[in-house]
Amino acid sequence: MEARTYSPSAIDVLARIRAVKLRPTRQRIALAQLLFEPGDHHVTAESLFDQAQSAGVKVSLATVYNTLHQFTAAGLLREVVVNSACTYFDTNISDHHHFFYESRNALIDIDGAKIDIRGVPAIPEGARISRVDVIIRLSRQG
Amino acid sequence: MEARTYSPSAIDVLARIRAVKLRPTRQRIALAQLLFEPGDHHVTAESLFDQAQSAGVKVSLATVYNTLHQFTAAGLLREVVVNSACTYFDTNISDHHHFFYESRNALIDIDGAKIDIRGVPAIPEGARISRVDVIIRLSRQG
DNA sequence: ATAGTTGCAAAAGTTTTGCATTGTA
DNA sequence: TACAATGCAAAACTTTTGCAACTAT
Numbered sequence: 001m002e003a004r005t006y007s008p009s010a011i012d013v014l015a016r017i018r019a020v021k022l023r024p025t026r027q028r029i030a031l032a033q034l035l036f037e038p039g040d041h042h043v044t045a046e047s048l049f050d051q052a053q054s055a056g057v058k059v060s061l062a063t064v065y066n067t068l069h070q071f072t073a074a075g076l077l078r079e080v081v082v083n084s085a086c087t088y089f090d091t092n093i094s095d096h097h098h099f100f101y102e103s104r105n106a107l108i109d110i111d112g113a114k115i116d117i118r119g120v121p122a123i124p125e126g127a128r129i130s131r132v133d134v135i136i137r138l139s140r141q142g
Numbered sequence: 143m144e145a146r147t148y149s150p151s152a153i154d155v156l157a158r159i160r161a162v163k164l165r166p167t168r169q170r171i172a173l174a175q176l177l178f179e180p181g182d183h184h185v186t187a188e189s190l191f192d193q194a195q196s197a198g199v200k201v202s203l204a205t206v207y208n209t210l211h212q213f214t215a216a217g218l219l220r221e222v223v224v225n226s227a228c229t230y231f232d233t234n235i236s237d238h239h240h241f242f243y244e245s246r247n248a249l250i251d252i253d254g255a256k257i258d259i260r261g262v263p264a265i266p267e268g269a270r271i272s273r274v275d276v277i278i279r280l281s282r283q284g
Numbered sequence: 285a286t287a288g289t290t291g292c293a294a295a296a297g298t299t300t301t302g303c304a305t306t307g308t309a
Numbered sequence: 310t311a312c313a314a315t316g317c318a319a320a321a322c323t324t325t326t327g328c329a330a331c332t333a334t
Binding site: 285286287288289290291292293294295296297298299300301302303304305306307308309 | 314316320321323328334
Binding site: 023026050066086 | 298
């Protein structure tokens with residue numbers, strides 16, 4: 001079994017974008033190629049914008065924001081709220097939780113299947129759980 | 143056993159503010175009286191500012207922000223991050239978690255002793271847990 | 285008296301919006 | 310060609326900051 005990983009080709013992401021009924025525009029394709037490289041990525045609008053700049057992609061910050069929200073609404077990304085200073089978007093959309101390194105502002109995924117939460121009180125009538133977020137905040141020193 | 147509750151007098155909050163080595167200024171006393179009324183309160187800078195206005199307290203929004211952060215640093219309040227749009231401050235500083243009504247932007251406390259979280263992976267070397275936040279997001283409909 | 289605090293206004297930072305222009309299908 | 314998306318700049322918001330005036334001790 002080969003261990004090589006490939007960056008998604010324009011064709012891969014094109015299918016992915018079409019699958020969620022968004023137009024595969026130049027900017028969306030370029031951003032999707034950056035986002036959907038192998039591995040789980042946690043980006044902010046600013047960090048993705050910087051990545052795009054470095055990669056020579058011409059796109060405005062406003063379009064990065066719009067695209068991140070469109071991808072999130074389409075289920076391609078998940079928003080993670082850990083910090084009131086900025087919004088993180090996670091390419092891992094499966095059931096999972098997070099470690100958050102407060103000193104580095106970095107996120108690490110925790111497989112949702114590993115974590116077991118017990119003792120949650122009854123949900124009030126008329127409401128339903130849309131998601132459970134567990135954030136384990138880490139600081140330096142043992 | 144009487145069930146009556148009292149609003150904190152200026153004298154109560156004065157002691158409380160002095161205990162954390164902050165000067166009991168007119169603004170801090172007034173904001174503390176609003177914050178530390180019986181029950182757990184979840185406020186934003188804006189909502190507390192509005193409350194103060196309604197109560198006829200003369201205080202600027204900047205001072206409300208500063209005071210909320212000073213009280214938080216002093217351990218009188220806890221910051222709750224649920225929403226990138228604004229920061230919530232919680233007068234309940236004991237171990238607990240939250241329900242978050244997405245449609246109403248409202249928080250409800252869940253006693254920390256009730257919730258049991260199992261299966262958390264080992265914390266990386268050199269790090270320690272500063273806090274675990276569980277947010278159960280609720281939307282409408284059963 | 286002195287050292288910390290307030291108030292204001294302005295700055296800073298993130299995110300959203302409006303509209304002419306562009307580009308996809 | 311038609312219609313949706315982009316880009317830009319500007320607006321909208323939340324939050325922070327700097328400094329002169331004020332106030333608790």
